[in-house]
Amino acid sequence: MKVQDAIRQRRSIREYTEKIPADEKINKVLEAGSWAPSGLNNQPWKFKVLKADKKEGLAKFTKYGDAVKSAPIAICVFLDNGRTYNREKDIMAIGACIQNMLLEAYEAGLGTCWLGEILNRRKEVEKYLETDSDYELMAVITLGYPDEEATKGCRRALKGFILK
Amino acid sequence: MKVQDAIRQRRSIREYTEKIPADEKINKVLEAGSWAPSGLNNQPWKFKVLKADKKEGLAKFTKYGDAVKSAPIAICVFLDNGRTYNREKDIMAIGACIQNMLLEAYEAGLGTCWLGEILNRRKEVEKYLETDSDYELMAVITLGYPDEEATKGCRRALKGFILK
Numbered sequence: 001m002k003v004q005d006a007i008r009q010r011r012s013i014r015e016y017t018e019k020i021p022a023d024e025k026i027n028k029v030l031e032a033g034s035w036a037p038s039g040l041n042n043q044p045w046k047f048k049v050l051k052a053d054k055k056e057g058l059a060k061f062t063k064y065g066d067a068v069k070s071a072p073i074a075i076c077v078f079l080d081n082g083r084t085y086n087r088e089k090d091i092m093a094i095g096a097c098i099q100n101m102l103l104e105a106y107e108a109g110l111g112t113c114w115l116g117e118i119l120n121r122r123k124e125v126e127k128y129l130e131t132d133s134d135y136e137l138m139a140v141i142t143l144g145y146p147d148e149e150a151t152k153g154c155r156r157a158l159k160g161f162i163l164k
Numbered sequence: 165m166k167v168q169d170a171i172r173q174r175r176s177i178r179e180y181t182e183k184i185p186a187d188e189k190i191n192k193v194l195e196a197g198s199w200a201p202s203g204l205n206n207q208p209w210k211f212k213v214l215k216a217d218k219k220e221g222l223a224k225f226t227k228y229g230d231a232v233k234s235a236p237i238a239i240c241v242f243l244d245n246g247r248t249y250n251r252e253k254d255i256m257a258i259g260a261c262i263q264n265m266l267l268e269a270y271e272a273g274l275g276t277c278w279l280g281e282i283l284n285r286r287k288e289v290e291k292y293l294e295t296d297s298d299y300e301l302m303a304v305i306t307l308g309y310p311d312e313e314a315t316k317g318c319r320r321a322l323k324g325f326i327l328k
Binding site: 002004012027030031033034035036039043045048049086088091092093094095097100103104116119135138139153154156161163 | 165166167168170171172176191192194195196197198199200201203205207209210211212213242250252253255256257258259260261262263264266267268270271278280283295296299302303317318319320322325326327
């Protein structure tokens, strides 16, 4: 798949089939994330892969719990504050890391949904995940085989983004 | 080009040929950025494309000025604070936007370098760019045709990123 097509055609997927992606596929998605650029190449990301009951339990922390329940996999993405050197740049690196994962998954025939709303209950979720205090939850990515037609994306016209 | 290859093979390029990318190519790179996901699809990015003298003048604000001088184009990427809804999520969206641009450029045979160090002098640079106070500089991306061999990338082993 061409990069330019993946970038423009990828959409959030909230309904998934029951088929569970192979660990090898999941690891390739995580690996793609790890190839994102970061300031001083500090690679400030950590991942936690949730399946089955532990994944189900995550659903109650977000109003998008249906997507979490439907997806066979949820990838929790953390900022590793033990590796941070500049908070804003590190958060941008996390965004680049997540985008790599979304694109890699799309090319592999997998659907994803980037959940940010769950951060409204960040502290509770971190407690549920039993992660070290250095690791700060930045997003949850649902992952699985799509069971819905992708909707048409929309963006404002390019000229509206360009400053003279 | 496959998405998975672009993600893993793309490298920072700091030396460029004199050939100037066509406006159509530059706009395709910006458009790719605009297809990044953002919270509530708020699309909180703005771009300013610098060429020639205005681009040259940017070099003095960063210790990586040689890359700015060598590249025919510099894309300034801003967070549009008039559209922000959650600063951390918006900054992640900017990171995803930049990653799209780096990947799209790579597929198009163009090299890029994501400059963050220039933010040490953010206020001075914003003044030089004469941008509206709503627009906050988040990065400068150099763009052009590579005039160097890409170095080999390195990342820590995947297992080091995965939490149990």
